[in-house]
Amino acid sequence: MRCLNCHEIILHQVTWSNLFSPPSDAIICESCFTQLERISMPQCSICARPMARGKICKDCERWERDESWRGILEKNVAVFNYNEAMKNIVARWKYRGDYILIEMFKYEIQEVFQLHFSQQDLLLVPIPLSQERMSERGFNQALAIAALIKAPVREVLTRIHGEKQSKKSRKERVNTENPFQLLEQVSKPVLLVDDLYTTGTTLRHAAKLLKEGGAPAVYSFTLVRSG
Numbered sequence: 001m002r003c004l005n006c007h008e009i010i011l012h013q014v015t016w017s018n019l020f021s022p023p024s025d026a027i028i029c030e031s032c033f034t035q036l037e038r039i040s041m042p043q044c045s046i047c048a049r050p051m052a053r054g055k056i057c058k059d060c061e062r063w064e065r066d067e068s069w070r071g072i073l074e075k076n077v078a079v080f081n082y083n084e085a086m087k088n089i090v091a092r093w094k095y096r097g098d099y100i101l102i103e104m105f106k107y108e109i110q111e112v113f114q115l116h117f118s119q120q121d122l123l124l125v126p127i128p129l130s131q132e133r134m135s136e137r138g139f140n141q142a143l144a145i146a147a148l149i150k151a152p153v154r155e156v157l158t159r160i161h162g163e164k165q166s167k168k169s170r171k172e173r174v175n176t177e178n179p180f181q182l183l184e185q186v187s188k189p190v191l192l193v194d195d196l197y198t199t200g201t202t203l204r205h206a207a208k209l210l211k212e213g214g215a216p217a218v219y220s221f222t223l224v225r226s227g
Contacts, residue, residue, distance in 0.1 A: 130161035
């Protein structure tokens with residue numbers, strides 16, 4: 001088996017516990033995996049930003065001071081920090097169409113989901129791409145992540161085409177019009193799924209529509225916490 005990231009042969013470390021049944025399903029080598037940074041405590045209780053002290057980061061304080069956004073998003077849970085190693089992987093996966101790379105994180109995604117949400121009856125809603133962006137990339141990265149989680153998935157949002165969020169400043173993102181439309185009402189708690197949490201604007205726009213459409217609570221799950 002070769003590592004999906006660096007393509008080097010994966011050499012399994014043999015221990016007494018796996019001597020007669022060594023692991024055979026690893027698809028990322030130890031060298032590549034150790035370059036990634038798992039989100040750890042302490043972190044912001046709303047967005048999962050790593051922080052030295054306090055319960056809520058300054059960005060979330062700004063969101064919560066605004067009455068129109070207060071409580072819209074219960075909390076975001078993320079798996080990895082957006083370091084250089086992860087940036088390179090995301091660029092290949094998201095923008096160069098290397099779809100299979102998401103399989104490297106299947107166990108971590110499932111583990112974090114089970115840790116935070118296994119006791120809740122949630123509906124997974126992937127953040128949608130516009131038709132134009134979908135044509136460019138060939139797949140929706142949020143749906144690819146949601147497909148790895150063992151929970152019901154429903155695509156109840158659609159997206160209007162616009163400028164890439166990565167090209168906008170924080171102020172431009174916050175002040176942009178809601179790019180989503182709700183296709184059907186949802187009566188149960190929702191877990192929004194996306195690849196990156198940056199400013200939280202995209203997730204909050206989607207969460208606002210879902211709550212207006214009947215969802216009693218909206219959480220989010222992202223592969224990466226950026227910023």
